[in-house]
Amino acid sequence: MTIKALVFDAYGTLYDIQSVAAITEEEFPGYGEIITQIWRIKQLEYTWLRSLMRRYQDFSVITRDSLAYTLRCLGLKDDPAVFGRIMEKYLHLDLYPDAKATLVAMKDRKLAILSNGSTDMLNTLVRNSGLDRVLDATISIDSKRVFKPSPETYTLIESNLGIPRAEVLFVSSNPFDACGAKAFGLNVAWIERVTVQAMALACVKSDAVPPLTMFKAIRMQMDELGLEPDFRIKTLADLPELLKSMA
């Protein structure tokens, strides 16, 4: 297998969306983590629902709407200044600690992002984190007006990079995205950052089921969609070794 390009999902794969919790916790003490968990679930739901209803709005609108839903659902006041500060963090998300060094180490291949994010959000995020100096392309699904895992979104890799899907390794920690890419015919490495065993153990050991563990569980273990990623890795730093083993 010749891999000429590595294409990464952004939110949750290169960028730690949980890092928003620092701000949500500051603004709503005791609710920081649960806000980010519900927000993420609804954010993804809205990408799927709007795609199916053919009522596309870009990811910044969906991110706002799902945050509004989350605050309402928790009975928290939606103050415009607070709302603005939380949203702003989405343009300054933390990179996973191993992200930049791993990308630099693979600079002999084409490196790109393919993300649900709008062009503006992504370009700002990539610049703010300094990844613009490492990536060959930052591709938003915006032009297709549907979100992942619609096959149309994954066609953007070939049309932007000029590299056929068989020579691309797509990397995502989001199970639905790994499945969508696999269904489309890409080579897929899924990053399993939290093991099922660890999550199940946390539930079994506790009398009450801990809510945060459960929220993570329902979106972080591999889905039952009849699709399997080609590779399972634990962290981005496992990629150079994986590429060597494929050569």
Next chain:
Amino acid sequence: MTIKALVFDAYGTLYDIQSVAAITEEEFPGYGEIITQIWRIKQLEYTWLRSLMRRYQDFSVITRDSLAYTLRCLGLKDDPAVFGRIMEKYLHLDLYPDAKATLVAMKDRKLAILSNGSTDMLNTLVRNSGLDRVLDATISIDSKRVFKPSPETYTLIESNLGIPRAEVLFVSSNPFDACGAKAFGLNVAWIERVTVQAMALACVKSDAVPPLTMFKAIRMQMDELGLEPDFRIKTLADLPELLKSMA
């Protein structure tokens, strides 16, 4: 507004899917409720993901797969006999207490179900609950090979009943379904069975956020999708009164 037909969603609207908890609690003491909550979230996710990936499988497959996911996620053993008993309950769901009497009271209009369920699942469920004697039609989205809220699914009302959408009142307790029907152009009554206020209060009053309340919250309050149902009611029994007020 002349309403010639009332079309109901099945799962969560006429039938109480929470009634599966009686069986799941028997099989997995302490986990009964959380199983049904996670199961439902993943069941819906899989309908949307498979629709977007164009990898349709009918609702009985999706219901099985999402149950398998849920048990794995909670670290519970997936014994074939237990699995079978839980799945069987899906064909014998409890009706909401006011469902049958309300339908009978409106028998001067056409009455139908439009549901994600497969033809087999739905026909069995409707027969087991005795609704076959009240309904004029039980319509499965199966023939379209996509799930709600795809507009294709709502076209089945007109093609099956021969009544234009302007003369149909669509009734659902599922916010995504109410939005999808509204986006398609039906008249929509949304049943708000649990108020946001009640849920938010339950969260605020507790030190730890109660997980079951949160799971319900993320799928039972009206979504932020830029769409509003025409009517909000609290229970099925409110429908005859609503129809009178529209006449």
